[in-house]
Amino acid sequence: MSPVDHLDKGASLGAGAVCLAGPGRTMTYAEVQDHSYAVAGALARSGVAPGESVAILSHNDVTAFATMFGIARRGAVWCPVNPRGTAAETRQLLDLFDCRCLVFHPAYAEQVAEMAPHLPKVTVFVCLDDSVEGYPSLERWTADGPDADAARPLPEGLAMLVGTGGTTGEPKGVMLTAGNLEAMTALTLIGYPFEGRPTYLALTPLTHAAGVLCFPVLALGGRILVMSTPDVGEFLRLIGSERVTHTFLPPTVIYALLDHERAATTDYSSLQCLWYGAAPMSPTRLEEAIGLMGPVLGQLFGQTEAPMMIATMHPRDHVDPDGRVLAHRLSAAGRPGPLVTVAVMGEDGRTVAAGERGEIVVRGSLVMAGYYKDPAATAEASRFGWHHTGDIGFLDEEGFLHVVDRAKDMIITGGFNVYSAEVEQALMEHPAIADCAVVGLPDDRWGERVTAVLQLRPGAALEGAGVIAFGKERLGSVKAPKQVEIWPDLPRSRVGKVLKSEVRRRLV
Structure with missing residues (x-):
């Protein structure tokens, strides 16, 4: 099932039901379907063939997301562009993906004007409205209306090209097929x-x-x-007023939610599942969230190359039958799903026993088709017949997967391996710490010294010596930080992840 097949399935259950709603616009399933056929027709008339790439540059917007279904209806490849990227980053990705068409929100008109002269492969530029001179508006571009003849299946099933920086910082294009998306959907509905x-x-x-x-x-x-716009206060209001059943938040946003003045008065009774993932979450704050909202938090573990559902952790996995939080489970990433095979592998390509640490590897229909026009990177990621995630972890006796660190973030100090995520989770138990990043810095004595950079909760005060003592109590002297820095904010990526490379750069 491609993205548009998911839309059509929903429409078959009630075409008049609301599909997409946001500030200024609401669209039913029938209206989104009509829009998708109109976009498919416009792409065909503009010379965009099935299998060619079409990008959308926009923040969250109903019309922009509805347009994605038109790309899929044409049999073209959807290239979602990070709206927080720079013009140089976006231009690099559009060129890498061989994009033929760019649909953009008027808020990014200046960025498009800066990029356009350097994008010879892009032959069609379309603005979502008519406020930008020199580019057709989406309404004018699709004025001829729905065109059923323009609909085509996805050649070779390729549905999405998604950019990822990888360990080198150079962008790579992850090829996701309709089969990958179908597997992800199935695992979500099962899990x-x-x-x-x-x-x-x-x-x-x-x-x-x-x-x-x-x-x-x-x-x-x-x-x-x-x-x-990402407004936590408005998010909390909508949870209650719109009777929201499902949502997704990365840990950093959940922390902000827990500290918000409306958190304690929000009605969470409609929630069936609040997914969390994309970065490790503090077990202490996870338990706090369950106490506030009830047992509705569900973890997901995946990556762009194997989207979202390598392991799933149902809300009920967080608590016992009497509703008591299972503290020992809160550091787990979940159980491998029924449509994927997950193992932990040593450097020699052999899988290791339960409880032993190694690289998390995965097989199955969830795994990408490869990196776009990069056979060397594809071969490196699929050594020994498994997709290599780059995450270090282990499987426990109950079958739960635990992610202890990114391989590149492991610290070797005094001859011992220290996993930065383990130190971060221990420090996050301190009531004054809102978030933290642990990195290894060069040290003449230890090789690398464990260094913690902290972001405190509003109004909190803390000294480095106290943090080191707190760490030693929980981790011992080897793993405890030997250097502590307190910053007002941690550097983050455009999707909210802490940038450890930037933390190291500032410290060295």
Whole structure:
């Protein structure tokens, strides 16, 4: 099933039901279908053939997301562009992906004007409205209306090209097929609670995890509420007023939610599942969230190359039958799903026993088709017949997968391996710490010294010596930080992940 197949499935359950809703616009399933045929026809008239790449540059927007279904209807390849990227980053990706068409929100007109002279492969530029001179508006571009003859299947099943920086910082294009998306949808529907027609609230970028999580919701005829700006207070208001059943938040946004003045007074009774993932979450704050909202948090573990569902952790996995939080489970990433095979592998390519640490590897229909025009990177990622995630972890005796660190973030100090994520989770138990990043810095004595950079909660005060003592109590002297820095904010990527490379750069 391609993205448009998920839309059509939802429409078959009620074409008049609301599909997408956001500031200024609401569209039913029938209206999104008509829009998709109109976009497919416009692409055909513009010379964009099935299998060619079409990018959308926009923040969260109902019309922009609806246009994605037209790309799929044409049999073209959707290239979601990070709206927080620089013009240089976006231009590099569009060129790498051989994009023929760029649809953009007027808010990015200056960026498009800067990029356009350097994008010879892009032959069609379309603005979502008519406010930008020199480019056709989406309405004018699609004025000839729906065109059923322009609809085509996806050649070779390729549905999406998604950019990822990888370990070198050079962008790579992850090729995701309709089969990958179908496997992700199936694993989502199998692994988490869904009752009735869901209402899904999208606060984080639809170009990333929040977007592909729409597909299982659409397959059930659900409603997608699109937030154009990431406002935690408005998010909490909508949870109650719109009776939201499903949503996704990375840990950093959950921390902000827990500290918000409205958190304690919000009605969470409609929530069936609040997915969390994309970065490790503090078990202490996870337990706090469960106490606030009830047992509705569900973890997902995946990556762009194997989207979202390598392992799933149902809300009920967080608690015992009496509703008591299972503290020992809160550091797990979930159980491998029924449609994927997950193992932990040593450097020699042999899988290791339960409890032993190594690189997490995966097989199955969830795994990408490869990196676009990069056979060397594809071969490197698929050594020994498995997809290599680059994450270090282990499987416990209950079959739960634990992610202890990214391989590149492991610290070797005094001859011992220290996993930065383990230190971060221990430090996050301190009530004054809102977030932290642990890195290894060069040290003449230890090889690398464990260094913690902290972001404190509002109004909190803390000294480095106290943090070191706190760490030693929980981790021992080897793993405890030997250097502590306190910053007002941690550097983050455009999707909210802490940038450890930037932390190291500032410290060295």
